[in-house]
Amino acid sequence: GQSLEQPSEVTAVEGAIVQINCTYQTSGFYGLSWYQQHDGGAPTFLSYNALDGLEETGRFSSFLSRSDSYGYLLLQELQMKDSASYFCAVRDGGSNYQLIWGAGTKLIIKP
Amino acid sequence: DAGVTQSPTHLIKTRGQQVTLRCSPKSGHDTVSWYQQALGQGPQFIFQYYEEEERQRGNFPDRFSGHQFPNYSSELNVNALLLGDSALYLCASSFFGGSGANVLTFGAGSRLTVL
Numbered sequence: 001g002q003s004l005e006q007p008s009e010v011t012a013v014e015g016a017i018v019q020i021n022c023t024y025q026t027s028g029f030y031g032l033s034w035y036q037q038h039d040g041g042a043p044t045f046l047s048y049n050a051l052d053g054l055e056e057t058g059r060f061s062s063f064l065s066r067s068d069s070y071g072y073l074l075l076q077e078l079q080m081k082d083s084a085s086y087f088c089a090v091r092d093g094g095s096n097y098q099l100i101w102g103a104g105t106k107l108i109i110k111p
Numbered sequence: 112d113a114g115v116t117q118s119p120t121h122l123i124k125t126r127g128q129q130v131t132l133r134c135s136p137k138s139g140h141d142t143v144s145w146y147q148q149a150l151g152q153g154p155q156f157i158f159q160y161y162e163e164e165e166r167q168r169g170n171f172p173d174r175f176s177g178h179q180f181p182n183y184s185s186e187l188n189v190n191a192l193l194l195g196d197s198a199l200y201l202c203a204s205s206f207f208g209g210s211g212a213n214v215l216t217f218g219a220g221s222r223l224t225v226l
Contacts, residue, residue: 004153031213042115042201042217043154050213087153091213098167099144099215101153 002026002092004102011108012078020073020086020105028093032064032071037104038084046073046086075107083109113138115218117202123224124192132187132221136204142166143185144215145177146201154201160185161207189223197225 004024012018022032031050035043047055049064049071061074075082085104092100116135124130136143142161146154156169160179179185183204189196199222203215 033213035215042219043203043215044217045214048213089153098156098169101155103153104151 002100004088006088006102006105009106014078014109014111016078017076022071022088024069024090026090026092030091030093033089034062034073035087036084078109080109115202115204115216117218117221119221121222125226126192128192129190132200134202135184137216140204140206141183142205142207144203145187148199148201192225194225
């Protein structure tokens, strides 16, 4: 079956760096995505990795290792507005290319 | 440029009733996907519509059905509501094919409460 594992909660200090990990198990892999969702809001797209390596977009970076079935989201220079839930999602070729989502990581930022 | 709009934002139904949720995709997008999100959980894929046809379906019963119109807007219908159907229903639009398929734009959702 398919599964994605990510920590349920991470706490960090404003201005610091935090890494949110995601490990996946799918029958076919066609890319790892990250979405941010504030309480009561809609998920918003952050990044997409199809190939191994690091993708950087401003303060956010996303990494993928297909051989390890592992990826992470790196948030730098944390701001209070980054407090939200972060979801990893994998496009699974074994499930007709559906997007399979993790349960989300709640990021708590303290001043 | 309007993003994805959903209606209604909140609604309350009783068990056994039927509900219809509506979604207008982002301008330029031709594909609509529907998700169910329970509190504290990740979105669960219900189905995807492209060219007015259901292209993919998640593990949801036939009580969940949908439609896509020629203007790309979409409806989600749920029949014979159960208490467990209480959730946030999210609509996401994208552009079919190529890298655009990997970038979903979500609406704010319709929160359904079944009593």
